[in-house]
Amino acid sequence: MSGQRSAVSRQPGSLSSQSRSVGLLGGGLAGLALAALLAHRGHAVTVYERDRAGGKLRRVTVGEQSFDTGPSLFTLPGVWRAFLARLGEADPLDLRPLPGGLGVHHTPFGAVPLPVPADHPLHAAWEAYCAPARGLASHVETLLTTPPRLIDPVFRRASAALLRATGGHLTAEGWVRARQLPPALAHAVRTHALNAGLAPVDAPALYALLPALIAGDVSRPARGMGALLDTLLGLGAARGVRVLEGAEVVRVDPQTATLTLKGGEVRRHDLLVSALDPARLAVLTGRPARSPVSRRTVSGVALYAALPEPAPLPATSVLPPADFGPFRAAMRAGALLPDTLALVHANGPRLAVLLTAPATARDLQPDHPWVRAQVARALRTLGVPGLLASARDVVALPPAHYAAGGHPGGAIYGAALPVWRGGPLHPQPYHPAPQLWQVGTGVHPGGGLPAILGGAMIVDRLIGEGSL
Numbered sequence: 273m274s275g276q277r278s279a280v281s282r283q284p285g286s287l288s289s290q291s292r293s294v295g296l297l298g299g300g301l302a303g304l305a306l307a308a309l310l311a312h313r314g315h316a317v318t319v320y321e322r323d324r325a326g327g328k329l330r331r332v333t334v335g336e337q338s339f340d341t342g343p344s345l346f347t348l349p350g351v352w353r354a355f356l357a358r359l360g361e362a363d364p365l366d367l368r369p370l371p372g373g374l375g376v377h378h379t380p381f382g383a384v385p386l387p388v389p390a391d392h393p394l395h396a397a398w399e400a401y402c403a404p405a406r407g408l409a410s411h412v413e414t415l416l417t418t419p420p421r422l423i424d425p426v427f428r429r430a431s432a433a434l435l436r437a438t439g440g441h442l443t444a445e446g447w448v449r450a451r452q453l454p455p456a457l458a459h460a461v462r463t464h465a466l467n468a469g470l471a472p473v474d475a476p477a478l479y480a481l482l483p484a485l486i487a488g489d490v491s492r493p494a495r496g497m498g499a500l501l502d503t504l505l506g507l508g509a510a511r512g513v514r515v516l517e518g519a520e521v522v523r524v525d526p527q528t529a530t531l532t533l534k535g536g537e538v539r540r541h542d543l544l545v546s547a548l549d550p551a552r553l554a555v556l557t558g559r560p561a562r563s564p565v566s567r568r569t570v571s572g573v574a575l576y577a578a579l580p581e582p583a584p585l586p587a588t589s590v591l592p593p594a595d596f597g598p599f600r601a602a603m604r605a606g607a608l609l610p611d612t613l614a615l616v617h618a619n620g621p622r623l624a625v626l627l628t629a630p631a632t633a634r635d636l637q638p639d640h641p642w643v644r645a646q647v648a649r650a651l652r653t654l655g656v657p658g659l660l661a662s663a664r665d666v667v668a669l670p671p672a673h674y675a676a677g678g679h680p681g682g683a684i685y686g687a688a689l690p691v692w693r694g695g696p697l698h699p700q701p702y703h704p705a706p707q708l709w710q711v712g713t714g715v716h717p718g719g720g721l722p723a724i725l726g727g728a729m730i731v732d733r734l735i736g737e738g739s740l
C-alpha cells in the first residue's frame with residue numbers, strides 16, 4: 273500500500289453496541305461520502321482504494337499549474353447541504369457562483385448563454401421554458417436524497433411535482449419537442465441530456481428541465497473542486513474512517529463479506545459496500561460483466577492545459593454536435609464523431625477542454641488526429657484557434673484512463689439504463705446481496721455529484737433502517 277490516512281479522532285460515544293465493521297471498495301467521492309455517513313452512525317469503516325483517494329477528482333500538476341480533474345461544476349447544492357446536515361456539520365466549501373452559469377452554448381442556430389440574460393432576444397422564450405420548473409429544484413433534491421418508496425409521503429409529493437413538470441413525457445427529446453422552443457434554445461437544452469451521459473432520446477425527461485433547475489445556481493468551491501475531496505476525507509477521518517490507498521481489491525465474496533487484496537491478503541468485514549462501477553464489481557465477484565458498447569453512457573477525453581497567460585474566454589463554453597442523431601449513433605457504435613460535444617472551461621491561465629467520446633477505453637492522446645480536429649474545431653468556433661498551441665504543457669485523460677478505475681469501457685456514468693429506469697423515481701440496485709451494498713456513479717443514474725452524494729445518503733439511510 274502506497275499510503276494510509278487513518279483516524280484522527282472519534283466522536284465520543286459514536287460507536288454504538290450495533291457498531292459493525294464495514295469494508296468499502298473504492299475511494300472515489302461516492303465511497304468517501306458514504307464512509308463518512310456510516311462512520312457517523314458508529315460503524316468502523318475501512319476504505320480500500322486501488323490508487324489515490326478521489327477517483328475521477330484528483331489534483332494534477334500541468335506546467336506548474338495545479339488542476340482538479342473530473343467534476344468542474346457544482347450544481348443542486350441543496351443535496352450537499354443535506355449531506356452536511358446529516359453529519360451535523362457546517363459547510364466549509366465556500367461555494368462561489370460561476371460567472372456565466374452553464375456557459376455560452378454555440379449551437380448551429382446561434383449562441384445561447386444559459387441562463388439567458390434579460391437583454392437577449394431569447395429571454396422571453398427562456399422564461400417560458402423555465403416556467404414548469406419553478407419550485408422544482410427542492411423537489412428534485414428531495415428525490416435525489418430519499419429512498420424511492422411509494423409509502424413515503426415525502427417521496428410521493430416530490431415525485432408528483434416532477435411528473436407534473438415533465439407532463440407525462442418519458443424522454444428529454446419528447447419534452448423538448450412538445451414545448452416547441454426556438455431552435456437555438458431547444459438545441460442548447462438538448463445538450464444537457466449529456467448530464468445523464470446520453471443523447472436526448474435516451475435521457476429521462478428530467479434532463480430537459482436541468483438547465484432551468486441549475487443554470488441560476490452553478491458554483492465551485494473557492495479553493496477549487498479539490499476542496500470537496502479534502503472535505504470528504506476530513507469528515508471521514510474525524511469519525512475514524514481508515515482510507516487505504518494503493519489497496520486494490522481483486523476478489524469479493526458477498527456471501528461471507530470477505531475481500532481479497534492484490535498480494536493475497538484476505539479481509540473479512542460484517543458488511544461490504546461497493547463504490548465501484550457495477551460491471552467492475554461483477555468481475556470481482558466472478559460474474560460476467562454485461563455491458564455492450566451500444567448500452568453505455570459516454571466517455572471523454574479531458575485535456576488540461578497550462579497557458580502562458582489568462583485565456584480570453586468566458587468561464588464555460590459549450591459546443592454541441594450539429595445533430596444529436598448521428599451523435600447517438602456514433603456513441604452506440606463506438607465510432608469517433610466529426611463534431612462531438614466539447615466543453616471548454618477557462619480559469620485564468622488554466623484551460624480544460626472536455627471532448628465526449630464513445631466508451632471504448634481508447635487511449636486518445638492530444639496528438640491523435642481526432643483529438644486534434646475536435647480541439648481545433650472548438651477553439652476556432654471560440655475565435656482562439658492557436659490557444660492550445662501556446663500552452664506550456666498539456667495533459668490528457670482519455671477513455672483508457674477512466675476505464676482503469678471506473679467502468680471497463682471508461683463510460684463516465686456506467687451502463688446506460690433503459691429510460692424508464694433512469695432518473696430518481698426508480699429504485700436502483702442498492703442492495704444486490706444480503707451483506708453487500710452499492711453506491712457510486714454507475715448505480716445512481718446521471719451520476720454527477722448531486723446523484724452520487726444523494727445516493728450515498730439513500731444507502732446510508734437504508735443500511736441504518738436495516739432493510740430496503
Ligand SMILES: Cc1cc2nc3c(=O)[nH]c(=O)nc-3n(C[C@H](O)[C@H](O)[C@H](O)COP(=O)(O)OP(=O)(O)OC[C@H]3O[C@@H](n4cnc5c(N)ncnc54)[C@H](O)[C@@H]3O)c2cc1C
Pocket residue numbers: 297298299300301302303320321322323324325326327328329342343344345346347519520521522547548549552572574626674676677678684711712713714719720721722724
Ligand atoms: C471529465 C469529467 C467531468 C465531469 N464533470 C462533472 C461536473 O461538472 N459536475 C458533476 O457533478 N459531475 C461531473 N462529473 C462526474 C463526477 O466526476 C463523477 O460522478 C464522480 O467523480 C464519480 O465518483 P464515484 O466515486 O462514483 O466514482 P469514481 O470516481 O470512479 O471512483 C471509483 C473509485 O474506485 C476505485 N477502484 C476501482 N476498482 C477498484 C478495486 N478493484 N479496488 C479498490 N478500488 C478500486 C477507483 O480507483 C476509484 O477511485 C465529471 C466526470 C468527468 C470524468
